[in-house]
Amino acid sequence: MTAHWNAQWREQILPTLADETWDLIVIGGGISGAGIVREAARRGWRCLLLEQRDFAWGTSSRSSKMVHGGLRYIAKGQWRLTRDSVRERQRLLDEAPGLVEPMSFMMPHYRGGFPGPRVMGGLLSVYDALAGRRNHGFHDAQQLRFLAPGVKENGLLGGSCFVDALTDDARLVMRVLHEARADGAVVINGVRVKQLLREGGRVCGVQVEDGEGGTTLQLRSAVLAVATGAWAERLRPAEAAKQLRPLRGSHLLLPGWRLPVAQAFTFLHARDRRPVFVFPWEGATVVGTTDLDHREDLDHSARISSAELDYLLAACQQQFPGAEIGVDDVLSTWSGVRPVVGSATGAQQGEPSNETREHVLWQEPGCVTLAGGKLTTFRPQAIEVLKACAVMLGRSFVDDGAPVFAAVPPLPIPGLSASQWRRLAGRHGRDLPRLAKLLGELGPETVGATDTLWAELAFACEAEMILHLDDLLLRRTRLGLLLPRGGEDYLPAIRTLCQPRLAWDDERWHAETQRYRSLWLRDHGLPQITS
Ligand SMILES: Cc1cc2nc3c(=O)[nH]c(=O)nc-3n(C[C@H](O)[C@H](O)[C@H](O)COP(=O)(O)OP(=O)(O)OC[C@H]3O[C@@H](n4cnc5c(N)ncnc54)[C@H](O)[C@@H]3O)c2cc1C
Structure with a gap:
């Protein structure tokens, strides 16, 4: 098909x-x-x-990539959302291993800080009860230093840990x-x-x-x-009341070696006490997110502002001061707009993070x-x-709870490690046999230091409805985020593999690379500094 x-x-x-x-x-x-x-x-x-x-x-494609119940939703009393979310998290972990993977989360505690280990432990017990399984614990300061070298030391008591999941959205x-x-x-x-x-x-x-x-x-x-x-x-009747409050959240992607974390860290930002995250994803480290009213035209992709960049760098400095993360370390950025149904309008609006x-x-x-x-x-x-x-x-409809994803047949693919196989099976499911053929032709080489195989690029060109180069590099694969400068150095090799498969002539290829470069700079590079 x-x-x-x-x-x-x-x-x-x-x-x-x-x-x-x-x-x-x-x-x-x-x-x-x-x-x-x-x-x-x-x-x-x-x-x-x-x-x-x-x-x-x-x-x-611009979320924080967490498949999670969302601890903050419990804290805000959003029980239904948390309960549904933890159930779906478990379902997705069971159905799509390799695409949705468990991730250990850690919240460090400091003397005099809030929430302390007890409050956090209580919150996590409720979280576990909603999920129907115990999934949390506590590491003392010594264990935490071992697990997270470079973590802020001053007043460190230890850290609460729990398990959620990450995906490639x-x-x-x-x-x-x-x-x-x-x-x-x-x-x-x-x-x-x-x-x-x-x-x-x-x-x-x-x-x-x-x-x-x-x-x-x-x-x-x-x-x-x-x-x-x-x-x-936009498609509602003109007379319908406006209820959506577009809220922007931005992220930084850092090379894994600049801020190596083995699990996700969550902590409250010193500026506004909002939870922020630092977590490993696809061999790199994500820092996110912000939460503010998005007043720009929705027809243009959202992008990070200088103030958000500063806020996220400050978060790194706060929690991992020894790493001295700065602007030059940023590989790429992305911003998404939350379609949040606002609780009020105009001057009555509260803090973005308080919206359900x-x-x-x-x-x-x-x-x-x-x-x-x-x-x-x-x-x-x-x-x-x-x-x-x-x-x-006038039809009947029942939720029979059937799996979203068909089971993936156990197809051995020579040359792939067990973790590569799991990753491919999770991402491609029933298309795995087709991908296996391309792997036979192209081998199991990855693009640079990423986990993405050249064969995945070829497969996307042949069978994943690519209309433009950014579809290939930003969404079918995430190379445009993970490689330095949007993958600029790899474009010649990508061209050799992909141009014939996409049936683009030279003129089209040049137009696509121009379009991709300017789009990347605008939406995934560093913000323009305005004085
Ligand atoms: C910063 C941020 C972080 C988030 N992190 C998480 C997280 O970690 N975990 C989580 O569970 N959720 C998270 N979310 C929420 C989640 O990402 C969104 O709820 C979800 O992606 C919304 O999906 P959607 O399909 O409704 O909207 P979208 O993904 O925006 O899709 C809407 C689509 O409609 C198309 N469209 C619009 N108008 C038209 C038209 N006229 N004709 C045809 N097509 C049209 C658009 O092009 C777009 O592709 C996050 C959100 C943000 C902003």
């Missing part, structure tokens, strides 16, 4: 989309849209997913989409929904524009699900919009959306 998921397939299928009335059109190719189309396709619904740019282009979206496609869904990027079509007071379809060719089409569907994240209000991360559904006849939510809870969110859609369709 995935064999022909490429630009040629897209060109052929686009004009045919208007030939049928779909059971469900899903708008938005982030984790929410992916989850909805996956669960609907599994039930035999005839589904189409439309993404305006690229899959996971929005927040779903963009690959999680891709794996869910591959599952949906295997069950017959049509999933397409570069197609923007310009407006919803209404007939007799009911939403009955969409007007779309092909972002690559400019063609406009009208598509009909029995019901629609809008999963456009921070853009959710719970999702809500907005409904009008023929259309369900999902707003807010988390990466971790994409499955229950999707089920809720589809239950509402099913009522509109």
Whole structure:
């Protein structure tokens, strides 16, 4: 099924989309849209997913990449969110090893600091109770020094530890989409929904524009699900009250050797007492995140500001003073916009971090919009959306709890270590046999010091709907974040492997590299210093 998921397939299928009335059109190719189309396709619904740019282009490639209950949500009394999240965390750990992996978290304690070990221990007991398993402990100062050389010493009492999970968010979206496609869904990027079509007071379809060719089409569907994240209000009726509060969170990526951490560290930032994280990811170290009102145009990718850079560097200095992390150490940055449903408007708005991360559904006849939510809870969110859609369709709908992901066959691949196999199986699932063939051809070499195999790049070009170079380097793989200067030094070798597979001529390759470089500098480089 995935064999022909490429630009040629897209060109052929686009004009045919208007030939049928779909059971469900899903708008938005982030984790929410992916989850909805996956669960609907599994039930035999005839589904189409439309993404305006690229899959996971929005927040779903720019999150903190944690599959977690979220301790801070307990502290804020958001029980339902925490309970659902820890359950889904366990489900994803069981279903997608290699893509969702356990990660040990550590919160160091200092004399006179809050929360102290007791309060934290109590909080973690509640967290464990919601998850149904004991998963926390305490390390004294000596053990902590051993586990985290370079950690701030002054007044160190020890650290509370617990277990959550990490993922590659963009690959999680891709794996869910591959599952949906295997069950017959049509999933397409570069197609923007310009407006919803209404007939007799009911939403009955969409007007779309092909972002690559400019063609406009009208598509009909029995019901629609809008999963456009921070853009959710754009397709609502003009008279609907504005409720979304876009909040930006930014991250720094440092080379692993500059700030080596074996587990995730969480601590309260001295400036505002917000929890921040320093954690290992894909061989590098992530520092995040910020939380502030995002007032820029949502049509441009969010990017880090100088103030956020300063805040995150200060966090490194606070917790790991000996490492002396500075601007020159930053490999790349990314920022995402949280589609948070605000509790108030205007001057009544409180601190961004106090806004709930719970999702809500907005409904009008023929259309369900999902707003807010988390990466971790994409499955229950999707089920809720589809239950509402099913009522509109007059169909029954039950959550049978079936796995999101098909089991991966135990396929031995010569030359791969056990951990490489696990990583590939987690990221590619049912496409593993196809990838194995490419590995036979290209060998198990990785790109630079990253874990990404050259064969993964080749596979993405052949079968993962690449429209632009940034799709390949920022979302199908994360090389653009992990390699210095966005992977500039590797572009010639990437060209040799990928240009023929993408069927791009030289002119197209040059245009794509130009586009990629300027996009990378703007969205993933250091902020422009404005005086
Ligand atoms: C900084 C930050 C850190 C986070 N960390 C975590 C975390 O660690 N764990 C966690 O569980 N959650 C986390 N979250 C929350 C999580 O990332 C989001 O809830 C989730 O990614 C939202 O997914 P989505 O699919 O709803 O939105 P998006 O991923 O933004 O997807 C919406 C898509 O809709 C498309 N679209 C918009 N308009 C149209 C249109 N008219 N036509 C077609 N397509 C359209 C966009 O291009 C976009 O791709 C974090 C969020 C942020 C901002």
